[in-house]
Each structure stands twice: as structure tokens, then as C-alpha cells.
Amino acid sequence: MIMMVINKNKLKKIIVFILIVLFIIAGIIYTVKNKTLDTMDILDLAGNNQPYTMGTNENSNYVAITCNVDLGWEDEYIQKILEILDKENVKITFAVTGKWAEKNEDKLLQMKEKGHEIANHGYQHLNYDTLSYDENLNQIKKSKDIIDSITKTESRFFQAPSGAFGDETVKAANDLGYICYKWDVDTIDWMDKDNPQNIINRIKKKDIKNGSIVLMHPTNATATCLGDIISIIRDKGYVPGKLSDVFSK
Template identity: 80%
Template structure:
């Protein structure tokens, strides 16, 4: 009878040990799986003809803020955006279309003179994922020529309007020397142009990481809450900055 009791106790211990071991192995497998996925996202997307959604610099300590300037209706708020950035001592990336740059060279140069980075957003705001390789190349190259001639610098980053990439878009941009990017934190401020509180709550709910890319536009609401967005990034322990701060540019 005693032997049976001892055997049951041993069996119970063995079962508990097996369960603990299975839990540990499962946890390790989960961590490795997610780490592998993160590495794929950060380092291998370009090889798969996909734009980067986060920066590639490891432990950069930064979060990039990108401001798309493309349709023209937001021009009146660019000054306000620049004033907030001056006040917060933050330099970001402005992605502009060549068509906008042609008509607004003085503002383009003002943005640059204040220390902000200029990215290529294509010549016009159309769906680049519907274009052939040659059409993508021509649109991106036309914008590149306009932007680089105005700023006297080589633009390094390209984002297709609406984030609409296809393989030919990425290949054409890469052939022109660009790093293609999208974003992982979207303010969706174009939808809430008069509602800064909604934008703030949306950003608070996002999983902001080292190397994250925040997308915004110069809208009335963004002008009113940009300082809050910057504060949220800082509260998470990161420095708000440019795309160059979160990418290895080999």
C-alpha cells in the first residue's frame, strides 16, 4: 500500500515536471518565432520587393516622424507644423511630390533650411501599384530630378502615394538609389482633420517601437496635436526624428 502511495506521488511530480518543461519550451519557441518575424520585417523586406515598415538600424533609440505633402490642400498648415517642430527642437522627414515641389520651391527650401529631411513621394499622387516598371521609374525619376535640383542634395527615401507599392515600384525606386518605406504607426489625420483628440488617442493606442515610422500630414488637427504626438514618443522612451535616424543607409 505504501509503495502505491509513493508511486502516485512520483507520478504526480513527473507530470508536473513535464507540464513545466512543455510550458518553457513553448515560451522559447514563441519568442524565437516572433524574433524571426521581426528580423524578416526589418532586414529582408527589400529582398522580397517590399518597402520597409520600420527602420533597419538596430537599437537606434529613435522613432521617425514622416509628413506627406502631396495634394496641396494642406499647404496652409505647413507653417504651423514647422513652428511646433521648432519649438520642440525636432527634425523630421517631409515626403513631397515632385508636382508640389515644382509649385512650392520656396516652402521646400524653407523646410530644408530648418534642418528637416526631404523624401521623394513620386511626381504625382496616383496609384503606383498599377504602373509598369517604366512608368514607375519615370514618375519617381521626374520627382527625383525636381527635388534634388532644388535642394542641391540627393534624396534617399521614397514612399509611394497611399503606400501603394508593387514589385515594379520597389525595383524602380531601388534602381534609382532609394530606400522604400511605408509606416507602422498611422495617425490617419486626413480622416480627422478637425479632431486632434481622436488622433492623440489613436497614437496612444499604437505599439510604438524602436525604429517605428509615424505617418502624418499637415492638417489643422495635426498642427494642434503634434506636440502631443512628440510627447507620446518621448514618454515611450524614444527620440522623435528623421528616417535617417532609424535606417542603416548602406
């Protein structure tokens, strides 16, 4: 008799627990279906404490091309990339470190004058996910001050080097007014610096969608196959452009 009471009590607790879980799941489904979201993922529901991997404009018909310029060994290919972009009439986003910008004002101004967008890539190429809030704030703000001063514009987007975002990185960047972003299409061109066909084959296999963010670097292979990357995006029915083209205003 005692065992029956205990079993009934346990059963009641299990039923209550299951009902609570089902209630929570139903609430999430209802929220996702009924809340108007500007973004194509549900980062807003999570408190926006993670960087965006895609744009937030559902009807942009754009794919953003981003080019990270940070360590300096890629500088010799920047001019070729700019020439190809001119030829293709495409404007992209260059994410630069403040340290690089300090030493390459002429190249940074050339990017801007050609209509390309400049994003903040931190001051130094560090592991930002290991830094404290104050350290992140100092690195990002130092870079912001340098970039914005040179370009005479206010940078809107921030990407941590290597995409290494910690919670304190996102908080610091948000506090400085930045939209944090990563990518959903990686060329991995740093691994195939002299193998453009490998990059082309890789991009062809990617699930490029409206609002996708393509990551590349100014390597020899990237400069060689950039025209092909642009063609792949266009063949999928999208317009290659900047981060501001895929994010809501």
C-alpha cells in the first residue's frame, strides 16, 4: 500500500514536469510564429548576446561579401581585389584592425573612396573571447577611434579576429553601438592561399541564401577567383554587396 502511494506521488510529479516542459515549448513556438522578427535567425529571443551569422533584412536579395584585413601579409593583393570589384561594379565590406589602419591610411581611404564599407576588426589580432569586458572595450574603441577618424564616417559593424566572440566581447561592442557579425559562408582562403580552384569548388557547395555573409581575405587565390565568387552569388539569384545591404537600417 505504501509503495502504491509513493508510486502515485512520483507519477504525479512526472506528469507535472512533462506538462511544464510542454507548456514552455508551446510558448516558444507561439512566440517564434507570432513575433515579427527582422532577423532570419532567432538571436533576438536569446537576448542578442551572440553575433549575427546572417543579415537581418529578410527581403534584401543581397549576399554580403566581407574581407578581413588584419595581419598585413595580404596587403599586396588588396589592389588587385579593388580592381576586380571595380570591374564587377560590386561594393563590399572590408573589416580592418586599427593597427593595420594606422599604418595603411592610404589603402583604407582608397577602399572608402571606391564606395566600400569599413568595419571594425579590433585593434590587434588577439583572442577576444579570453579578454575581460574592459580589455575588449579598450581594443574595440581604440580601433573605432582610428578607423572613424581616418574615414570621417562612423563604423557600424564589428567582427572579432578569428570570429572569437566571448560574452564580454559582444557586450563591449554593443555598448559602443556596433552590430556584431560572423559569417555563414567561409571561403577558408587562408588555407588555400595559392589554390583558387579549391575555393571555387568550396563556394559552389555552400548553401548561399538571401542575407548570407561570405568571409574572405586578400590572398593570392582570393584575388584570382573573386570574379568567380561573384558569379556564383549572381547565378544563385542574389546581388553581391556590403553588410549594410543585408542588415535592416
